Amino acid sequence: MSSQKTQPQVRKRRVFYIPGYDPIPPRRYRELYRRESRSQAAISGYEIEVIGKTDGGAYGWRVLSHQDGVSVETEIEVLVWADIVKDSMARSILATYFQMVQTAWIYISTGTLWRLMQLRKGPVIAALYPVGMLLAQLALALLVGWGVAVGLSTLMWWWSVLPAAVAVYALMRRFRAIDNRLFAYYLMHDYAHSARLKGAYSPELTTRLDQFSDQILQALGSDVDEVLVVGHSSGAHLGVTALAEVLRRQGKIGGPALSFLSLGQVVPMVSFLPKARALRTDLQYLSGSEGLTWVDVSAPGDGCAFALCDPVAVSGVSRPGKRWPLVLSAAFTQTLSPKRWKKLRWRFFRLHFQYLCAFDRPNGYDYFKITAGPQTLSKRFENRTPSRSRIERTISKHTTVAA
Numbered sequence: 001m002s003s004q005k006t007q008p009q010v011r012k013r014r015v016f017y018i019p020g021y022d023p024i025p026p027r028r029y030r031e032l033y034r035r036e037s038r039s040q041a042a043i044s045g046y047e048i049e050v051i052g053k054t055d056g057g058a059y060g061w062r063v064l065s066h067q068d069g070v071s072v073e074t075e076i077e078v079l080v081w082a083d084i085v086k087d088s089m090a091r092s093i094l095a096t097y098f099q100m101v102q103t104a105w106i107y108i109s110t111g112t113l114w115r116l117m118q119l120r121k122g123p124v125i126a127a128l129y130p131v132g133m134l135l136a137q138l139a140l141a142l143l144v145g146w147g148v149a150v151g152l153s154t155l156m157w158w159w160s161v162l163p164a165a166v167a168v169y170a171l172m173r174r175f176r177a178i179d180n181r182l183f184a185y186y187l188m189h190d191y192a193h194s195a196r197l198k199g200a201y202s203p204e205l206t207t208r209l210d211q212f213s214d215q216i217l218q219a220l221g222s223d224v225d226e227v228l229v230v231g232h233s234s235g236a237h238l239g240v241t242a243l244a245e246v247l248r249r250q251g252k253i254g255g256p257a258l259s260f261l262s263l264g265q266v267v268p269m270v271s272f273l274p275k276a277r278a279l280r281t282d283l284q285y286l287s288g289s290e291g292l293t294w295v296d297v298s299a300p301g302d303g304c305a306f307a308l309c310d311p312v313a314v315s316g317v318s319r320p321g322k323r324w325p326l327v328l329s330a331a332f333t334q335t336l337s338p339k340r341w342k343k344l345r346w347r348f349f350r351l352h353f354q355y356l357c358a359f360d361r362p363n364g365y366d367y368f369k370i371t372a373g374p375q376t377l378s379k380r381f382e383n384r385t386p387s388r389s390r391i392e393r394t395i396s397k398h399t400t401v402a403a
Helices: 027-044 082-089 093-109 112-116 121-177 184-195 203-220 234-249 277-287 338-344 348-352 367-372
Strands: 012-018 047-052 060-067 070-078 226-232 257-263 293-298 326-329
Touching (some): 027 060, 027 070, 027 367, 060 367, 070 367, 082 184, 093 121, 226 367, 234 257
Parallel strands (some): 012 070, 012 226, 226 257, 257 293, 293 326
Antiparallel strands (some): 047 060, 060 070
16 A cells, blocks of 8 residues: 655645546537636636647646645546446447346346435436426327328328338438437436446456556656546446556555546446446445545535445445545535526436535635645545545445455
């Protein structure tokens, strides 16, 4: 086990951002960071500038910031797995409905759905939404097809089945085409990707996580003051596994501070599944490590996250000596003005990304101070106590870890 050196100030930082289940190109995250950091700097009174990366290689950007009298240079890199996401979404309409049945059966038959319902209702409703929406689309398409068949039956007899089938197919294709507004197929692919191996990582994702660990280890050997890993949504549990491997492999003493910030995590959707032993092992290992600082931030207003649910504790893998994570609330109702909260309250997917955006009433949580400011994650939150509303009791039925 390696120990961290204590940094009085951060002047150089490496940040690795792990997105959630998202097929969008990495440059979208750079533009989001550019736009929102500018807004937050204007609100909070510091200077920040996003500039292009000059050394080629993996996708990322540089940030120059002057905060609290200190100039800080940060290099941010996106750890990309969007290609794996895209491959998992390349399913026909019929295959997606098969996924729906298979995924629902896995969550119900393993007892996982019932356990998840004992946590937060929001993400469970979000998980049931694509099932309901896909069934509604199918029902409407069949109703239209039946109407066409009945309308043409007096003219075409049983041949009316053919135009009816064409109508059903055309309407189903139309629903698929507008899924960028309905999100039914997208969410179904998301949950199916996690559930298809009952929580186990696929070989291609395991290989990618090993590559993430390699990149983080390489950064820990550089001259920066802090290496910060940010995992958002599904990226949170990927960050857990990548960092657990880093700590197992890291042999040197000292080096940059290693920090982990998990945002809007959905860890129980995977860790509660019966074959998620590797993830539960990594959760347990990371939670007791002295080699990093882990802060978990969520908000009850985020209906797509398991807000304030300690991912280690609810997964049933806490053990004596547990140190992490420090569970904190972004408290959207307090950190967003009433006007802005009213505007965003029912935009569920937008709220799920709020952790990466500007707050007009920041209070303790500022993404751009964390990623580009002069304090390590440990120093910034050293006096913070965990949220009193956090859930720490064991909920998962499946708690076994790898031998």
